[in-house]
Amino acid sequence: MIQAIEHLNPDTLSAFVDGELPDGEQEAIQQHLAGCHVCALRVLSATELKAATARAGRRFALPPGTLARLTAQLHREPRGSLRIHSTRRVAWASLAAAMLLAVSLIGWRQLHETNTLAAELLDQHLATLSSAAAPQVISSDRHTVKPWFQGRLPFSFNLPDAPALPPDTTLKGADLAYLHGQPAALLLFTIHKHQVSVFLTQRSGDPNLVALPGVRSGFTIHSAATHDLQIVAVSDVNPADLDALVATLLRAQSPS
Amino acid sequence: MFRSEALLGVPIQFRGSSQRQTLDNVVSAARSADFEQLALPLLASLYNHAFWLTRNHAEAEDLVQETFSKALRAFDSFQADTNFKGWIFRILRNTFFTSRSGIAASRTVFLEDHPHALETPDTSSTPEDNLIRLDNQAALQRALEQLEPPLREALLLCDVEEVKYRDIALILDIPIGTVMSRISRARRALRQLLQLQLGESQ
Numbered sequence: 001m002i003q004a005i006e007h008l009n010p011d012t013l014s015a016f017v018d019g020e021l022p023d024g025e026q027e028a029i030q031q032h033l034a035g036c037h038v039c040a041l042r043v044l045s046a047t048e049l050k051a052a053t054a055r056a057g058r059r060f061a062l063p064p065g066t067l068a069r070l071t072a073q074l075h076r077e078p079r080g081s082l083r084i085h086s087t088r089r090v091a092w093a094s095l096a097a098a099m100l101l102a103v104s105l106i107g108w109r110q111l112h113e114t115n116t117l118a119a120e121l122l123d124q125h126l127a128t129l130s131s132a133a134a135p136q137v138i139s140s141d142r143h144t145v146k147p148w149f150q151g152r153l154p155f156s157f158n159l160p161d162a163p164a165l166p167p168d169t170t171l172k173g174a175d176l177a178y179l180h181g182q183p184a185a186l187l188l189f190t191i192h193k194h195q196v197s198v199f200l201t202q203r204s205g206d207p208n209l210v211a212l213p214g215v216r217s218g219f220t221i222h223s224a225a226t227h228d229l230q231i232v233a234v235s236d237v238n239p240a241d242l243d244a245l246v247a248t249l250l251r252a253q254s255p256s
Numbered sequence: 257m258f259r260s261e262a263l264l265g266v267p268i269q270f271r272g273s274s275q276r277q278t279l280d281n282v283v284s285a286a287r288s289a290d291f292e293q294l295a296l297p298l299l300a301s302l303y304n305h306a307f308w309l310t311r312n313h314a315e316a317e318d319l320v321q322e323t324f325s326k327a328l329r330a331f332d333s334f335q336a337d338t339n340f341k342g343w344i345f346r347i348l349r350n351t352f353f354t355s356r357s358g359i360a361a362s363r364t365v366f367l368e369d370h371p372h373a374l375e376t377p378d379t380s381s382t383p384e385d386n387l388i389r390l391d392n393q394a395a396l397q398r399a400l401e402q403l404e405p406p407l408r409e410a411l412l413l414c415d416v417e418e419v420k421y422r423d424i425a426l427i428l429d430i431p432i433g434t435v436m437s438r439i440s441r442a443r444r445a446l447r448q449l450l451q452l453q454l455g456e457s458q
Contacts, residue, residue, distance in 0.1 A: 014440035018414060020421045049443060050415050056396040057416035060307035062300050066317045070299055073321055074292050124393070176394050181304075 008032065008039050017046045055120075061181035064204065117180050118216045124177055125197040125219065125234040128188055135173035135188055145174045149185050152176050155202045157185065157229055160252040166244040168192050179232075189245060194237035196245065203230045214239075222246050226253045291331050294340045295324060301341075301417055302348055308412060309352045309361075319355065323348040342423035345413070349427055361405065399449035407442035414439050 008016070008029065015021050016029050033040045062070075128135070137148045142159035149156070153176070162171070169191045177186040182201050189196040203225055212221050212232065220239045223232040224246050233246050302323065306316035327334075327347050334343055352358040400408060406428075413419045413427060421439075425432040 010444060011436055011440040014443055015421075015436050018421070018439070020436070046443065049446065052393075052396055053400070053411060053415040053443075053446070054418075056393055056400055057308070057412045058304060059397060060304045060316070062303045063313065066303065066313070067299065069317070070303075070320055070324065071296070073324055074295060178393055178397065 007036065008042070013039070013042060013046055017043060017050055055123075056178075059178065059181045061204075118212055118221060120179065121197075121199065121212075121221060121232060121234050122216055122219060124179070124186070124199075125195075128175070128186070128197050129195055135175040135186075137175070138173040140171045140173075142171065145171065145187070148174060149176070153183050153185055155228070157200050158252045159187075160248050164252070165189075165248055166191070166241065169241075169245055169248075191235070191237045191241045191245060194235055194241075196233060196235035196237060196242065198231060198233045198245070198249065200249075201230045201232075203228050224250050226250060229253060287331060288328070291328055295327065295344065298341060298344060302344065305345065305412065305417065306348060306352070308408065309349070310355075310357055312357075315355075315357060319348065319352055322351050322355075326351060339419075339423050341417070342419060342426050345417070345419070346427045346429075349409075395450060395453050396446075398453065399446050402449050403442055403445055407438055407445060410435055410438040411442035411446075 187198040306319040
């Protein structure tokens with residue numbers, strides 16, 4: 001008895017990935033997936049697309065000035081103009097409570113965002129390690145790499161000459177990346193065969209970059225800043241070598 | 257305290273009203289604090305979504321600001337057992353569509369729900385579509401930008417904001433079945449756009 005296999009239709013598959021089907025249907029699909037390789041692959045692929053969309057869609061970070069203005073607005077706005085004649089004590093108490101709340105929430109948010117940022121850095125670094133992902137520019141020549149970014153980034157930066165790099169450190173290529181919603185130059189180096197990702201972004205006064213943890217999942221994360229650039233390096237190479245590279249890049253931004 | 261008021265000659269009938277006023281203030285302050293507690297953690301999300309709608313930092317900020325203003329004024333009508341995120345995103349969206357750029361955007365007619373008008377061919381059962389590279393963040397962002405706004409909006413609410421279909425339907429003011437088909441179409445369109453980019457870069 002041959003049963004015609006009916007594959008999942010795209011709407012059902014999409015709702016399944018979102019966990020939006022009624023229980024009975026969800027189970028029926030689980031059963032279908034157990035026996036249908038094609039649909040199982042499609043579900044896997046749809047799940048990946050969903051995760052990638054979540055990352056790509058979370059793109060526009062709040063500029064610090066905007067965050068401050070909007071938070072201030074939340075505290076300032078009176079509810080109902082007739083209630084403005086409050087006794088001072090209540091006003092001060094509520095103001096104090098609101099400020100405490102804001103401070104703790106901002107603190108929580110910053111911690112949360114710092115972790116997301118560290119995870120994002122690590123994700124992007126790990127992606128560069130997979131051999132399938134060749135960088136857009138493959139070159140060790142700074143005169144090739146730097147001009148490639150022109151028109152692609154709203155800022156520019158300097159790259160040191162090969163001889164100026166620390167020993168056994170090589171520029172491999174570059175790519176365009178987004179870090180925390182901001183465009184970034186991603187420079188790929190190797191130090192003693194260890195891969196290093198260096199992200200250069202415009203300095204936004206983003207406190208998250210300063211508060212990045214030094215080590216995450218065995219990878220070292222080092223950051224430094226010039227007047228208008230933020231440099232963040234991620235690698236599993238030893239921290240001293242990573243420091244040397246970051247220092248060289250910093251020096252290159254202020255040619256004497 | 258009552259005694260000192262009496263000693264100061266505060267007329268008795270004002271005492272009650274001033275007490276009520278103080279109580280009102282306490283309630284009001286508590287409600288404001290409630291609002292802040294709910295709204296503050298959504299600031300980044302609201303701003304990101306506002307930017308996707310307006311495509312402009314200043315307008316996105318204005319939009320969030322106006323949303324807060326409206327939401328705070330309407331907060332009494334918010335029922336505690338409903339989804340605050342859905343409620344405030346709906347206000348954000350309605351505010352956008354009454355703004356100048358929102359009105360301009362809404363002039364573009366979206367021919368959906370006429371299933372054949374904009375049908376994207378269903379290629380999803382071919383094995384090739386599993387081979388799309390999703391590690392290229394910039395490519396995916398370009399593809400998202402090219403999506404039709406109504407498809408993108410539903411998809412972003414689902415994938416980025418993790419809002420359930422039921423609440424997306426309320427935010428966008430469309431039936432839940434339309435939410436489901438918009439999201440599914442958005443994903444098929446994204447795949448096509450990514451494949452197109454991949455083809456061009458080879």
